[in-house]
Amino acid sequence: MNTSELVTVALSFAIALFAAWGILIPFWEESKN
Amino acid sequence: MVDLGHFALVLAWGLSVYGILAGFYGALKNHRAFQRSAENSVFLSAGLILLSLVVLGVSFLRHDYRYAYVWQNSNNDMDGIYLISAIWGGMDGSMLLWATLLSLYSASALYRTRAASQKMRPYLAPMFQISIFFFSSVVTWLTNPFRLVPAAAVPLDGNGLNPLLQNPSMLIHPPSLYMGLTGFVVPFSFGLAALMSGELSNLWIQLVRRSTLVAWGFLTLGIILGGNWAYIELGWGGFWAWDPVENASFMPWLVGTAFIHSVMVQETRGMLKVWNLSLSTLAYLLAVFGTFLTRSGVVQSVHAFAETDVGWVFLVYIAVLGLLSMALIVSRRKLLAPENQIVSFFSREAAFLFNNLALLAICFATFWGVMFPVLSEAVTGKKEVVGPPFFNLVNVPFFCALLFLMGVGPLIAWKKTSRDALKRMFLRPLLSSSVVTLGFLLFDHSRPWPAVTFGLVLFVINTVFSEWRRAAKAAETPGVSAIKTLVTTKRRKFAGMLVHLGIGVMAIAITASSAYKLERDMTLKTGEKSAIGHYELALAALEQINERNYQGYRADILVYEKGTDQVLTHLYPEKRWYPKNQESTSEVDMRMTPRDDLYLAFAGLDENSSEAAPGVVLKVFVNPLQVWLWVGALIVLSGTILILLPTKER
Numbered sequence: 001m002n003t004s005e006l007v008t009v010a011l012s013f014a015i016a017l018f019a020a021w022g023i024l025i026p027f028w029e030e031s032k033n
Numbered sequence: 034m035v036d037l038g039h040f041a042l043v044l045a046w047g048l049s050v051y052g053i054l055a056g057f058y059g060a061l062k063n064h065r066a067f068q069r070s071a072e073n074s075v076f077l078s079a080g081l082i083l084l085s086l087v088v089l090g091v092s093f094l095r096h097d098y099r100y101a102y103v104w105q106n107s108n109n110d111m112d113g114i115y116l117i118s119a120i121w122g123g124m125d126g127s128m129l130l131w132a133t134l135l136s137l138y139s140a141s142a143l144y145r146t147r148a149a150s151q152k153m154r155p156y157l158a159p160m161f162q163i164s165i166f167f168f169s170s171v172v173t174w175l176t177n178p179f180r181l182v183p184a185a186a187v188p189l190d191g192n193g194l195n196p197l198l199q200n201p202s203m204l205i206h207p208p209s210l211y212m213g214l215t216g217f218v219v220p221f222s223f224g225l226a227a228l229m230s231g232e233l234s235n236l237w238i239q240l241v242r243r244s245t246l247v248a249w250g251f252l253t254l255g256i257i258l259g260g261n262w263a264y265i266e267l268g269w270g271g272f273w274a275w276d277p278v279e280n281a282s283f284m285p286w287l288v289g290t291a292f293i294h295s296v297m298v299q300e301t302r303g304m305l306k307v308w309n310l311s312l313s314t315l316a317y318l319l320a321v322f323g324t325f326l327t328r329s330g331v332v333q334s335v336h337a338f339a340e341t342d343v344g345w346v347f348l349v350y351i352a353v354l355g356l357l358s359m360a361l362i363v364s365r366r367k368l369l370a371p372e373n374q375i376v377s378f379f380s381r382e383a384a385f386l387f388n389n390l391a392l393l394a395i396c397f398a399t400f401w402g403v404m405f406p407v408l409s410e411a412v413t414g415k416k417e418v419v420g421p422p423f424f425n426l427v428n429v430p431f432f433c434a435l436l437f438l439m440g441v442g443p444l445i446a447w448k449k450t451s452r453d454a455l456k457r458m459f460l461r462p463l464l465s466s467s468v469v470t471l472g473f474l475l476f477d478h479s480r481p482w483p484a485v486t487f488g489l490v491l492f493v494i495n496t497v498f499s500e501w502r503r504a505a506k507a508a509e510t511p512g513v514s515a516i517k518t519l520v521t522t523k524r525r526k527f528a529g530m531l532v533h534l535g536i537g538v539m540a541i542a543i544t545a546s547s548a549y550k551l552e553r554d555m556t557l558k559t560g561e562k563s564a565i566g567h568y569e570l571a572l573a574a575l576e577q578i579n580e581r582n583y584q585g586y587r588a589d590i591l592v593y594e595k596g597t598d599q600v601l602t603h604l605y606p607e608k609r610w611y612p613k614n615q616e617s618t619s620e621v622d623m624r625m626t627p628r629d630d631l632y633l634a635f636a637g638l639d640e641n642s643s644e645a646a647p648g649v650v651l652k653v654f655v656n657p658l659q660v661w662l663w664v665g666a667l668i669v670l671s672g673t674i675l676i677l678l679p680t681k682e683r
Contacts, residue, residue, distance in 0.1 A: 012040045015081070019044055022077045023051065026069035 038088030039179040042129075045081035045136075046173045048074045049166035056159025060229070063155075071158040072143060078165050079133075079140035082172075086133045089126060089178055093119050098188050102126060102178040108193040108613070110582050114204055119194045121207045124343075125178035130208065131324060132168035135215040138244065139165060142219045146240045153237065156226035164218050167350050175343050196583070196611045196618050202262040210255030210282055214320035216248020217285060220292065221317035221354075224310045228361035233368045238296045238309065243677065249289045250673040256282050257666040268619040268634035270552060270654035272662065273543075275424040280403045281323030284396050288316040291392040294442075298382045301447055303372030305382075307362055308389070310369070314358040318351050319396075325351070326403065377449040384442040391434045398427040429482050436489035436540060439533050440496040443526075462495035483548040486540060493537040497530045520675070528675035535668030542662035546630075551655040556639050558648035562593070566655040568631055569593040573603065575638075575647040585609035585617075588635060588649045592624060606635040606651065630659040 001009075052074035059067025089102075093116045098104040106122040107115075120126045139161035146154075172178075182188070220241040227237040259279065260272035273279060292312040298305045325347035362369065375383050402419045409417040444458050470488030474481065504523055505515030519527040555563050557572040564570075574589040590604045607620035624631040632654040639648030 008037050012037060015041065015084075016044060019048060019077050019081070022073040023048070023055070023070045026066040026073065030066040 036179055036181075038085040038092070039173075039177065041081040041085040041088065042169060042173045042177070042179070045078040045085070046166070046169040048078045048081070049162045049169055052078065052162035053159045053166060056155070056162060060155035060159065068155045068158070071162065075136070075143055075158050075161050075165070076140050078162070078169065079136035082129075082133045082136045082165075082169060085179075086120070086129055089129060090117060090120055093117070096191065098191055099181055099184075100178065101180045101182050104182060104188055104191045106192065106194055108191040109189075111194060111199075114201070115194060115199050118198065118204045118207075121211075122194045122198055125172075125176040125180075127207070127211075128168070128172050128176045128324075129178055130211055131215060132165070132172050134208070134211050135168055135218050136161075136165045138216050138219055138248075139222070142223070142241070142244050145243075149240055150232055150236055153223075153226050153230040153232040156229045157222060160222040160226050160229075161218070163354075164222065171343065171346060175346065193582075193613050196609070196614055196616055197266060200262060200266050202258050202265075206255060206258040206262055209251050209258060213248050213250075213252025213255050214282065214285060214323065216244055216251065217289060217313070217317040217320045219244035219248070220313035224313040225358060225361060228310065228358075228365050231365065231368060233306065233365060235300050235303075238299060241313075242296070245289065245293060246673060246677055249286070249293060250670060250677070252282065252286050252289065253666070253673070254670060256286060257663070261663065265621060266618075268621050268652065270550070270632050270634070270652065270656065271547075275399075275402065275421045277403050278327045280399050281326045284399055284403075285316050285319040285323060287392045287396040287399070288312055288319055291389040292316055294385050295389050298385050302382050304375070305386070306369040306371065307366070310358070310362055312389075314355065318355055321347060321351055379445065379450045379455060381442060381445050381447045384438050384445055388435060388438045388442060391431045391438065395428050395431045395435075398431070399424065402427075429486075432540070433482070433485050433489055436486065436493055436537070439536065440489065440492040443500055443530065443533070444496055458499075462492050462499070465495065466492040480548055483544045486544045490537045490540050493533055493540075497534045497537070500530055501527070524678075525676055528672045531672030531675065532669050535665045535670075535672060538661050538665030538668060540665075542658045542660070542665060545658040546656040546662065549657045553653050554636065555651045555653045556648060557588075557590070557651060558639065558642055559646050564595050565653050566629070566631075567595045568601075568655065569595045570633075570651075570653065572647070572649060575649060578607065578609075582613060583609045583611045586635070586638065586649075588651070590622075590633060590651070592631060604631070604633050606633040608635040608637065625660050627660060628657070630654070630656045632656060 052071045055067045055074065056071030058064065059069075059071055089100075091097075092100055092103050093107055094113065096103070096107065096109055102123060102125045103119075106126070107119040111119065121130050143157055143161060146157075223237045223241045227233055256279075259282070263274070264270075264272040292309065295305050295309055295312060299309050325344060375386070377383065402424050406416045406418050409415065440462065441459070446454070450458075466488040469491050470484045473484035473487055477484075501516070501519060504519050504526070508515060508518040508522065516527075551566045553565050555565065555570065557563055557570060559572050559575075562569045562571045569592075571591045571593070572588060573591045576587045576589065578585050578587050585608045587605050587607045590606065592601045592604055593599060594601055602624050604622040604624060606622045608617065609620060610617045619634045619636070621632060621634050623633065634652040634654075636650040636652050639650055642648030
């Protein structure tokens with residue numbers, strides 16, 4: 001795997017993490033209250 | 034290998050599925066965390082689809098021919114700006130642009146109205162996600178622009194973009210049109226969310242006003258730019274041909290215009306509630322239908338219909354949403370009962386109702402004209418095409434009715450207007466309009482509709498100015514400062530009148546340039562003069578051109594005022610041949626003046642001429658008052674922008 005492919009994979013992973021955080025945060029906030 | 038654009042699309046699609054399920058669950062169970070999670074999914078989907086559009090754009094700029102779509106729609110010779118317009122040069126990219134704009138509208142409307150309506154709000158996110166789900170499904174599974182060419186077969190150069198699309202207006206026309214069409218997702222989704230939640234006050238209408246006007250403004254701009262492109266680029270001397278592609282954008286525009294007017298009746302009189310919900314649905318479904326129509330090839334041939342999967346999917350989507358909307362309206366009919374009735378025909382609500390009926394009649398006639406070839410082929414096996422004469426015959430009387438109502442509507446009072454008031458307001462304007470119409474009829478009785486149109490436009494202009502005069506009188510400020518007062522204190526009204534004025538100016542230009550157009554196929558040889566209207570033309574020189582990606586001829590045409598030796602200008606129409614695309618184009622040149630456009634399209638070389646004394650065949654048009662169409666459109670757009678500017682008045 002070359003550098004640009006590695007960057008793409010890392011970026012995709014970060015995006016997926018961000019999306020998961022976005023839809024899960026309301027549940028986390030609710031449980032905190 | 035992971036592909037960022039494709040990955041973002043799939044993730045956005047997954048989030049839309051999640052948003053629909055979580056959103057409806059949250060709304061029905063009144064579960065706040067699910068509701069907020071679904072809302073976040075809309076923002077995330079929008080961001081991801083935008084990301085995939087950016088990735089596609091970058092792939093075009095980098096000539097990344099690993100993607101079949103980039104290879105099919107661009108090549109190494111293309112300039113930067115055309116590489117951007119190549120994004121929507123084909124089906125796949127157009128659908129991605131659609132999905133992007135639709136999801137951005139959804140996210141922005143959801144964000145802007147975050148403080149309003151607790152009751153309706155939970156249904157908004159899943160409603161928006163239904164549309165995002167549909168379009169991201171189409172882009173991800175049916176028209177994916179990130180399909181790869183097999184690694185061993187990646188070409189070094191691409192196919193290139195259709196030369197007709199290599200025009201600066203192609204950079205703004207499609208996005209602007211799509212900004213208009215996709216914007217109708219906002220009133221549609223709010224209307225359905227209102228129905229689902231039972232929150233059927235005027236709130237949803239107030240919340241969607243801005244988005245609807247933005248969408249309407251962009252759609253107007255998109256249609257006008259399309260007309261302008263056709264006029265400059267296609268070389269047939271006109272701007273509107275009632276072509277299915279044009280009609281596809283015109284139908285939602287008509288319904289959108291009806292909606293903008295009819296919501297005022299609901300806001301003021303509590304009437305037309307079912308009507309407004311139906312119009313918001315119809316405008317959106319027609320926008321989707323238009324995309325289906327232009328992209329599925331159904332109009333060109335019934336058989337293409339069966340061959341593309343995309344067409345059927347669109348029809349199913351339209352049918353499901355249409356039925357859902359109807360079922361919801363029926364189930365909520367008690368809450369939708371009108372609070373008032375029409376008391377008199379001489380009232381603003383009646384004028385608005387007739388305006389709506391006329392707009393829908395034009396929409397229906399246009400729909401019928403578009404679908405007739407398809408229906409006739411399905412029934413008789415033979416395709417019967419209806420051309421501009423059908424559309425003009427049916428629609429012109431309705432347009433005249435609309436002009437009349439445009440003059441009446443803004444002046445007449447709500448509820449009821451007394452006979453005296455009617456006389457005071459309309460007697461003089463109607464008399465002066467009749468004089469104009471009769472004058473034109475005496476001048477040329479073979480063409481009644483242009484005469485009627487000119488009279489009616491005068492009526493509209495009269496109304497606009499008497500409305501401004503009346504407001505200025507009330508504000509007790511004379512002249513220019515009256516307009517200033519109007520703009521600051523009654524901006525919406527002033528801007529609305531400005532839009533009407535612009536439509537009036539456009540109506541004059543459309544009528545004059547179509548009814549009094551002069552048209553000739555002209556053969557010009559060196560040293561000869563030939564006349565059309567008040568112009569005389571002569572061929573000064575014929576030059577061969579050899580550019581990087583095309584060859585052809587450029588004619589140097591001298592334009593004289595007829596009967597004099599006074600040269601008004603030189604015009605340089607061209608005929609080009611693009612060997613790579615195997616296509617020839619005719620580059621129009623024209624002289625634009627407030628009085629008329631002299632429009633020259635290079636048809637070909639004169640076969641009877643020699644190299645020593647060359648000759649050319651030109652298609653020559655003189656289009657009276659043509660430039661006023663674009664001026665009128667600018668007035669309409671300035672009015673729309675003025676309405677949309679942030680305001681303290683409310």
